[in-house]
Amino acid sequence: MSGPENLTREIVWYHKDSAIGDDKPVGSAPLRSLNLQQIQRLWNLPEGNPMFDSFEITATQAGVLQKLYEFQFDFEKFDYFLETSADD
DSSP states (O other), X not given: OOOGGGEEEEEEEEESSHHHHTXXXXXXXXXXXXXXXXXXXXXXXXXXXXXXXXXXXXXXXXXXXXXXXXXXXXXXXXXXXXXXEEOO
């Protein structure tokens, strides 16, 4: 299994209308400014959770992320998730 240094966490967004996006991501942006503990707190998860799953980004998380990344969320058109992948 990859160690934490081999992981990439990204904000990934999908069209709400799956017919448009065919359930494929519309875009992504790397999440670089926050460490794992900060991300766990933002999602109210215990410190032991490695956050390997996909986590929905709600308005609560978006408010914090928007300030850090100057990223504009459009919840009317897109669904947003925090996703983790192993680097090759």
